[in-house]
């Protein structure tokens with residue numbers, strides 16, 4: 181063995197034995213993840229752009245929960261959060277992980293676009309690749325510490341097999357409720373993490389994809405979602421966190437609405453006939469604490485100051501207090517009201533109502 185290779189082996193051993201950084205997932209994302217920008221450059225992952233993703237990300241290493249369930253509209257920074265989770269795993273806890281996409285085609289695209297950019301534009305993450313072509317395949321990335329990132333899709337062969345510490349399922353509600361008759365993608369994924377006990381983790385992110393099974397169902401808790409299969413059912417088994425926003429007028433926090441009843445339309449007379457874009461200019465969000473009418477210009481500041489409140493919790497003096505209910509999953513449901521990517525898109529008119537319509541178009545939206 182040459183001196184140089186002995187040194188490089190020692191270096192690799194030192195790397196795998198180095199003390200893990202004890203930082204949160206969002207801190208790891210801030211330190212290590214750079215995201216591709218539309219202009220072709222890259223910039224560090226910025227929690228201020230998607231402030232509602234910070235807590236769900238940090239719960240991913242909270243040993244009280246087997247899984248984190250995040251339901252939100254498209255384009256809310258869910259991919260950034262997922263890459264942030266990978267940045268944490270690669271830099272802080274080198275372990276095997278799998279990202280599951282709805283199809284082999286989508287999995288390949290994610291790998292060739294999002295992952296390739298992540299490794300290319302985030303120097304600390306790129307440095308963890310071995311540089312050997314055989315370790316860097318579309319569906320399998322082996323890192324210097326020996327841990328492997330798999331990119332998979334729902335199939336019995338992908339979802340059974342050796343144990344994996346971290347499983348992440350993206351767009352879960354676009355997947356079949358049963359993988360080749362062997363169980364839901366969620367339960368099969370969770371099973372793969374089981375030998376890690378409370379250190380194994382399953383992450384689900386999706387926009388709701390299944391119809392409500394009982395539209396007449398009366399909710400038992402204001403945070404509960406109406407009954408539907410898939411991620412919504414998991415949300416209801418979890419801590420049921422909803423986003424609360426501070427009113428810019430009276431200062432009270434109130435829960436972001438999940439339907440149009442939370443909005444004031446200036447021309448109600450036309451509403452039944454009007455299309456949503458026609459109603460747009462004059463829509464205000466209603467502060468349910470004191471009835472204040474809130475202009476869309478406050479949206480970003482409100483989103484940034486928003487708080488996740490679990491079922492069983494409440495806000496006192498700007499802080500979440502109370503006991504979250506005992507649940508196996510940390511679960512979050514974000515509507516389009518505070519979704520930043522929606523707000524910043526000029527094409528969407530920067531309007532509350534349009535943003536809300538964007539949340540769950542086919543799912544749970546009594547239309548005006």
Ligand SMILES: [Zn+2]
Pocket residue numbers: 427428429430431432467469470471472
């Ligand atoms: Zn108010």
